[in-house]
Amino acid sequence: MTNPTNSTPTRVRILLCDDHAVVRAGLLALLGSAPDIEVIGEAGSGEEAIAMTRKLRPDVVLMDLQLGPGIDGVETTRRLVADRAPGATAPHVLVLTTYDTDADITRAIEAGATGYLLKAEGPEELFAAIHAAAGGRTALSGPVAGRVMAQLRSPAPALTARERDILGQLSQGLPNREIARALFISEATVKTHLRRIYDKLGVDTRAGAVAAANTRRLLG
Structure with a gap:
C-alpha cells in the first residue's frame, strides 16, 4: 500500500x-x-x-x-x-x-x-x-x-452444504437414523440427500460415496 x-x-x-x-x-x-x-x-x-x-x-x-x-x-x-x-x-x-x-x-x-x-x-x-x-x-x-x-481443470461435484454435512456423518459409519438425529432432520430427508449425493458422485452405495469423497478430497 x-x-x-x-x-x-x-x-x-x-x-x-x-x-x-x-x-x-x-x-x-x-x-x-x-x-x-x-x-x-x-x-x-x-x-x-x-x-x-x-x-x-x-x-x-x-x-x-x-x-x-x-x-x-x-x-x-x-x-x-x-x-x-x-x-x-x-x-x-x-x-x-x-x-x-x-x-x-x-x-x-x-x-x-x-x-x-x-x-x-x-x-x-x-x-x-x-x-x-x-x-x-x-x-x-x-x-x-x-x-x-x-x-x-477437473471440478469436483458441487455438493450443497447439507450434502457435505451428511457425507461427513456417513464417513463416520452412522446409519440414517443417527445422521437424522445429529443434523435435526428426518430420516426421509436424509434418504433424499443420499440419493442426490450418489447421483453427483456416480456411485450407488454408502461405501462408494465415502470412497469417492475421499478420492476427490470432498471431506475436510
Whole structure:
C-alpha cells in the first residue's frame, strides 16, 4: 500500500487471529521485523476477531482456520467480509493455516478470503502475501495454487452444504437414523440427500460415496 500524495510506503495494519498464544507470539515477533507491517491486535477466537475488527478496522486479518470452541476461521471470514460499516470497506482476510485439503481451500475462498497461505511458507512469502492481500490481490501458496488449478481443470461435484454435512456423518459409519438425529432432520430427508449425493458422485452405495469423497478430497 502506498500514500498517493508522496508515494511514501504506509504500514499495512494487521489483526492476528489464532487460538494458540504461542503461534500469535511468534507471528508478532516475525511481523515486527517488517517496517511496513503493523500488528494492531490479536484475537484468540472468531468471535473476538469480529469484535476487534469492528473496533480497530485493520487492513488485513491474518486468519487461522481451526479456532477451537466457537465459530471456525471460515465462518469468521464470511462474517468479516459481510460485516462492513456504512461507507467502510471490509478488511481483506488472508488465511494462514497448516490445512491444505481441497475442502478447506474451497470453503475459505467461497467465504471471501483474499488469500490462502500455508504456515510452512517463509517470512518473505508471508510479507509479500500480506501486501498482496492489502491491495486486494489474490495470494496463494504454491501447493494451494496447484490444487486450485487442478480443481478448475477437473471440478469436483458441487455438493450443497447439507450434502457435505451428511457425507461427513456417513464417513463416520452412522446409519440414517443417527445422521437424522445429529443434523435435526428426518430420516426421509436424509434418504433424499443420499440419493442426490450418489447421483453427483456416480456411485450407488454408502461405501462408494465415502470412497469417492475421499478420492476427490470432498471431506475436510
